[in-house]
Amino acid sequence: MNVKKTFCQNAEGFIYAVAINGVTGKTGNYRDDLDKHLANLETVADIPVLTGFGVSTKADIERFNKVSDGVIVRTKIVRDLHEGKADDVEAFVTYDSNYQK
Numbered sequence: 001m002n003v004k005k006t007f008c009q010n011a012e013g014f015i016y017a018v019a020i021n022g023v024t025g026k027t028g029n030y031r032d033d034l035d036k037h038l039a040n041l042e043t044v045a046d047i048p049v050l051t052g053f054g055v056s057t058k059a060d061i062e063r064f065n066k067v068s069d070g071v072i073v074r075t076k077i078v079r080d081l082h083e084g085k086a087d088d089v090e091a092f093v094t095y096d097s098n099y100q101k
Contacts, residue, residue, distance in 0.1 A: 004040065004041060004044055005044045008041065008044045008045040008046070008047075009044075009046075011045070011047060012047070013047065014047055014048040014049070014050050014069075015041060015045055015047060015048070015049045015050065016050055016052055016072065017037075017038055017041055017049050017050065017051045017052070017068055018052065018053045019034060019051050019052065019053050019054040019055060019060075019064065020053045020054035029054075030054065035063070035066075035067045038051060038064065038067040038068045039067045041068070042067065042068060042069070048069035048070065049068045049069050050068060050069060050070045050071060050072050051064040051067075051068045051070070051071050051072070052071065052072030052073070052074070055071045055072065055073050055076075056073065056075065056076040058092075058095055061073075061095070061096050071096065073092075073096065076092070077089050077092070077093070080092070
């Protein structure tokens with residue numbers, strides 16, 4: 001049995017699929033096979049697969065919602081709030097919340 005399948009069978013709640021290796025807050029520079037990796041996780045997981053780390057644009061939301069069950073966004077929201085961009089945060093969260101596969 002492959003490692004991904006074993007991991008997914010033992011997971012509870014949801015699987016946090018990391019889009020970028022490194023520290024939180026980095027964006028872009030996704031590995032070439034990321035979409036394939038996420039889609040593969042979807043096929044072996046019985047629980048939701050959510051993509052996080054590096055998700056910071058509407059394009060990221062659209063991309064990762066095609067190959068996973070949803071996205072996790074933190075750094076962009078915290079940074080925008082810190083910079084006083086509450087309206088931008090509201091628009092981004094509304095877009096993300098209304099996005100449907």
